[in-house]
Amino acid sequence: MIASEDYKDDLIKIAKKLERASQSYPKDENGEPTETYLEYLSLMYEPKIATLVQHLPVFPKTMSIVKFAKMAGMDKEDLMNLLEDTTERGFIIKLGRSYAQPMPLFVYDIPFILKKNIEHKDAKKFAELSRKFFIEDQYYKTWQTSRKGTPRFRVLTVSEEVEHEKEIVPIEEVYKIIDKWDDFAIIPCPCRQRSEVEGIRKCKDKYPIHNCTLLGPYAKAVLEMEDPDIKSATREEIKRLTMEASEVGLVHCTDNRAENTTILCACCECCCGMIGGLTRLNYPRSLARANFISKVDEELCVACGTCLERCKFNAIVINEIAEIDPDKCVGCGLCAVTCPENALSMIRFEREDIPGAI
Numbered sequence: 039m040i041a042s043e044d045y046k047d048d049l050i051k052i053a054k055k056l057e058r059a060s061q062s063y064p065k066d067e068n069g070e071p072t073e074t075y076l077e078y079l080s081l082m083y084e085p086k087i088a089t090l091v092q093h094l095p096v097f098p099k100t101m102s103i104v105k106f107a108k109m110a111g112m113d114k115e116d117l118m119n120l121l122e123d124t125t126e127r128g129f130i131i132k133l134g135r136s137y138a139q140p141m142p143l144f145v146y147d148i149p150f151i152l153k154k155n156i157e158h159k160d161a162k163k164f165a166e167l168s169r170k171f172f173i174e175d176q177y178y179k180t181w182q183t184s185r186k187g188t189p190r191f192r193v194l195t196v197s198e199e200v201e202h203e204k205e206i207v208p209i210e211e212v213y214k215i216i217d218k219w220d221d222f223a224i225i226p227c228p229c230r231q232r233s234e235v236e237g238i239r240k241c242k243d244k245y246p247i248h249n250c251t252l253l254g255p256y257a258k259a260v261l262e263m264e265d266p267d268i269k270s271a272t273r274e275e276i277k278r279l280t281m282e283a284s285e286v287g288l289v290h291c292t293d294n295r296a297e298n299t300t301i302l303c304a305c306c307e308c309c310c311g312m313i314g315g316l317t318r319l320n321y322p323r324s325l326a327r328a329n330f331i332s333k334v335d336e337e338l339c340v341a342c343g344t345c346l347e348r349c350k351f352n353a354i355v356i357n358e359i360a361e362i363d364p365d366k367c368v369g370c371g372l373c374a375v376t377c378p379e380n381a382l383s384m385i386r387f388e389r390e391d392i393p394g395a396i
Contacts, residue, residue: 040080048088049079052139059096060190061142064177074171079145081160081167082129087121091130091139098255100136128152131259143301144259146172146181147228151260153267156235165235172311182315182324191303191312192326194290195384196281196371212280212290215253215299222276223257224269225250229309240308249283251276251302280304287348289313289370294326307350316368317350328369331387332362338381345373345382 040046053063053071064072071079083091093109094101107114121137124130128148131138140148149155149164171177183189194212216222227250233239234247248267252260260268271279280290283304291303291312305313315324332345332353339359346354353366354373364387374382 040076041085045080045085045088046076048085048092049076049083051092052079052083052088055092055096055139056142056145059141060184061146061181063142063145064171064175064180066175072171072175074167074175075177078164078167078171081149081164082127082145083124087124087130090117090121094130094137094139097131097138097141097144097259100131100133100138103135103137106137126263127155127158128260128263128265133259133262143256150228150231150235151225151268152263152265154265156231156267161235165232168232169236178311178315178324181311187323189294189323189326191291191324192294192390193328193368193370194292194302195328195330195369196284196290196375212302213277215292215302216273216276216280218299219253219257220273221254221257221261222271222273223252223260224248224271224276224279225252225260226267227304227306227309229311230306233309241306245286245288245306249279249288249304251279253300253302256300276302284372284375287350287372289350289368289372291325313350325368326390327367328371328384329386329388329390330369330371330384331364331367332369332371332373333383333385334360334362335381335383338379340379340381342378345377348372348376 040049050071053075056063064075066072090110094106103114103118107117110117121130125132128144128151129140131140131144146168149161149168155161155164172181181190194215196212226247230239230241230245230247234242261270280302284290288304288306291305292299292301303310303312307313307317312325336359341356341359343356345360346356349372351366351368353363355361355363360382369384369387371384374384
């Protein structure tokens with residue numbers, strides 16, 4: 039409940055600082071933050087905190103506690119104490135003695151990443167509101183596709199299944215993404231966690247939750263929150279995790295910009311907002327397909343149907359052998375990972391430009 043117009047104005051200021059960031063915020067017909075989104079923000083920031091948050095830069099930019107305290111007209115220790123609960127819940131980013139307002143990704147997902155938020159009395163309300171503004175306020179269009187019409191996320195191909203490794207562009211398959219970074223944080227999948235909180239997760243007995251990864255500065259930010267559901271990991275541990283995720287049938291996705299790639303998602307077909315653009319919302323530009331496609335070895339294929347069960351995108355039919363529909367195949371490689379006859383591999387198939395790539 040937004041108690042006053044002054045409080046509402048503060049929440050609007052917080053939202054509007056996200057205007058130029060990726061994903062921005064859900065807007066009404068006048069370009070203003072929707073009422074549902076403002077109610078969601080009110081769960082993060084009580085009135086006294088909201089007056090302070092609006093002064094912070096949006097992460098990855100930060101502000102020192104000294105400067106922040108001066109702007110707030112407070113003693114820095116008093117300010118840090120006042121913000122302690124909000125920072126512990128990830129609603130303000132804290133790196134050392136510097137602070138920031140969360141970027142849209144964290145605003146949307148952090149209530150479903152930290153254990154302290156999952157166990158909070160507001161958890162289900164967060165989930166219900168986020169689903170409402172994602173679908174009813176059509177936030178999914180902003181989340182999935184940029185102003186230029188380019189998908190914000192892209193599918194990655196399973197590294198082991200790529201034919202002719204010399205052809206791989208370094209940011210197009212999973213291990214090359216991992217090799218770019220030194221800092222890694224394993225987090226619960228916020229999409230599956232959101233569905234779990236609401237009690238509507240269809241894949242509860244099929245897919246694990248703790249197998250998404252934040253990379254680089256995003257990893258550092260969440261690790262500082264010291265939450266038991268967030269784990270630091272080595273590069274090799276992340277590579278093992280991605281292979282295990284592929285084996286159980288999860289699709290790897292990352293940011294669709296060459297210079298970014300700070301998140302590595304393990305996506306399911308029923309909970310994921312990105313994959314859901316293809317599997318549930320009939321939104322073909324929700325996700326950039328990988329520049330690889332499945333290839334069937336006709337001599338090895340025995341038409342067993344394993345790949346048919348694995349494909350989330352209805353890209354395979356079985357006749358005398360498996361047949362791939364190039365218009366539906368996204369290039370994830372899940373069909374090849376568990377093919378008992380090793381009859382499937384991933385070959386180069388140019389179809390998507392990658393923003394920022396040289």
